[in-house]
Amino acid sequence: MAGIQLRSVEKRYGDTWVLRGIDVSIADGEYVVLVGPSGCGKSTLLRSIAGLNDITGGAIHIGARDVTRVSPRDRNVAMVFQSYALYPHMTVRENLAFPLKIRKDPPAAIQAAVAEVAGMLELGALLDRLPGQLSGGQRQRVAMGRAIVRRPDVFLFDEPLSNLDAALRHHMRVELKRLHRRLGATVVHVTHDQVEALTLADRILVLHQGVVQQVGPPRELFDAPANTFVATFLGSPAMNLLPGRVDDAGLSVGGVALGWVDGVGKAVRGDVTVGLRPTDVVAAAPSSAAGASPWVGAVDVTESLGAEALLHVEIGPHKLVVQVPEPSPWRAGAQVQVVPRRVHVFDPGSGRRL
Ligand SMILES: Nc1ncnc2c1ncn2[C@@H]1O[C@H](COP(=O)(O)OP(=O)(O)OP(=O)(O)O)[C@@H](O)[C@H]1O
Ligand SMILES: [Mg+2]
Missing domain, CATH: 3.40.50.300 (P-loop containing nucleotide triphosphate hydrolases)
Structure with missing residues (x-):
């Protein structure tokens, strides 16, 4: 050999x-x-x-x-x-x-x-x-x-x-x-x-x-x-990519402040591309204190894969795929609070990981 x-x-x-x-x-x-x-x-x-x-x-x-x-x-x-x-x-x-x-x-x-x-x-x-x-x-x-x-x-x-x-x-x-x-x-x-x-x-x-x-x-x-x-x-469904910004208060996406989400390096500042895996997100009812996330959107489409479901969520101009366990309570049209647990941060120009 x-x-x-x-x-x-x-x-x-x-x-x-x-x-x-x-x-x-x-x-x-x-x-x-x-x-x-x-x-x-x-x-x-x-x-x-x-x-x-x-x-x-x-x-x-x-x-x-x-x-x-x-x-x-x-x-x-x-x-x-x-x-x-x-x-x-x-x-x-x-x-x-x-x-x-x-x-x-x-x-x-x-x-x-x-x-x-x-x-x-x-x-x-x-x-x-x-x-x-x-x-x-x-x-x-x-x-x-x-x-x-x-x-x-x-x-x-x-x-x-x-x-x-x-x-x-x-x-x-x-x-x-x-x-x-x-x-x-x-x-x-x-x-x-x-x-x-x-x-x-x-x-x-x-x-x-x-x-x-x-x-x-x-x-x-x-x-x-x-x-x-x-x-x-790599990864299915694919990682979501969104335009974001990091300043002294942490990460924000579309003007919504998400703070220092796990994965945002403390040294990073400026415009970034935010990567969010559908599995690194928790979906909660908007009123619940699950993560008290300021990110609230509407469920557009749901796809059931058997053991889990994919929610296509619209938050402002952004579309996000979120994976939740089945049976899922989410139906099209529902309001949902999206709590990001972990993100990846990339340079928006080169695409390189920051
Ligand atoms: N004899 C050839 N002359 C010119 N171009 C070629 C020749 N053989 C392959 N190519 C080109 O080289 C590139 C790579 O081909 P290759 O077969 O290695 O791709 P691949 O990654 O195996 O794709 P697939 O997943 O579709 O099998 C392609 O753009 C193909 O058109
Ligand atoms: Mg081939």
């Missing part, structure tokens, strides 16, 4: 920049999840690590080796794509054995490796089937098995679970966690799924327009997002 070092990696197609100045060290055995909006460069970064596309600047090291100009087959990485790309005319057994066959491993070793991986992924009963005779989840496990059987230094997963239904996704997510613990492999995993990112990652890397926005443990990105992009990208 081996770690990965990305040193000032950049990728351009003509004058179109796809990756810019990517500097990240991934430790041996670490599980890194790569997230970001569509087109931000996630697959390009993964393909660059695999050697499936060349980079226009910088260097990539895997373990102690500079692999920048090493061909994909000599990098000892395995990539699992969203489309499983199994060989349709080969059985599961032959699909699993294929990477070892082209490596010219001895037949007995191939047989043993296939049996071990089939056991690990519960594919034993499916070995003689063709991919067309498998469910999506089973195919996905075969694709994973074909990657594992080579015992690569690094696994690269590009949205490997996105074709599965919710139940199977959850199942495979847990399997991936188990597998990672068992193999101790270094993994870079691209996903659009927040839960996948938060549950699997040792560290999450957020990419936006080819630039790394923040890298850190899920909790850290959630509790202390480096900028408004990360703040609104």
Whole structure:
């Protein structure tokens, strides 16, 4: 196994920049999840690590080796794509054995490796089937098995679970966690799924327009997002952003003084962008002394999500999403007192956390 070092990696197609100045060290055995909006460069970064596309600047090291100009087959990485790309005319057994066959491993070793991986992924009963005779989840496990059987230094997963239904996704997510613990492999995993990112990652890397926005443990990105992009990208429903101001009396939003709400640094003064998570708010009846918040608004729309509900609250010109437990007493049109428990404060120009 081996770690990965990305040193000032950049990728351009003509004058179109796809990756810019990517500097990240991934430790041996670490599980890194790569997230970001569509087109931000996630697959390009993964393909660059695999050697499936060349980079226009910088260097990539895997373990102690500079692999920048090493061909994909000599990098000892395995990539699992969203489309499983199994060989349709080969059985599961032959699909699993294929990477070892082209490596010219001895037949007995191939047989043993296939049996071990089939056991690990519960594919034993499916070995003689063709991919067309498998469910999506089973195919996905075969694709994973074909990657594992080579015992690569690094696994690269590009949205490997996105074709599965919710139940199977959850199942495979847990399997991936188990597998990672068992193999101790270094993994870079691209996903659009927040839960996948938060549950699997040792560290999450957020990419936006080819630039790394923040890298850190899920909790850290959630509790202390480096900028408004990360703040609104992670967390569902998204963090509310409002224009505000901090003076000697603390924070005010739309002229309403909220005081020194937790999260407002004592040294901050001037115009700010206020970030408020829907979960960092308490909703109370306007007359109650729950927080005696001067922030009172009207419920515009409510959405029930089962265990909790989202209230869309209008306070003056601002709209705020607030999460409350179900059963919720709030109906559209009701007046509600909004008590912010914790806020994040950002520079309104750069979007950086203050
Ligand atoms: N061969 C190419 N020539 C020119 N531009 C390309 C090429 N391949 C990719 N791009 C561009 O690079 C950018 C990043 O693409 P990439 O596939 O890495 O995005 P992504 O983050 O994986 O997106 P998604 O979440 O939709 O899979 C996109 O704007 C894409 O159009
Ligand atoms: Mg992609």
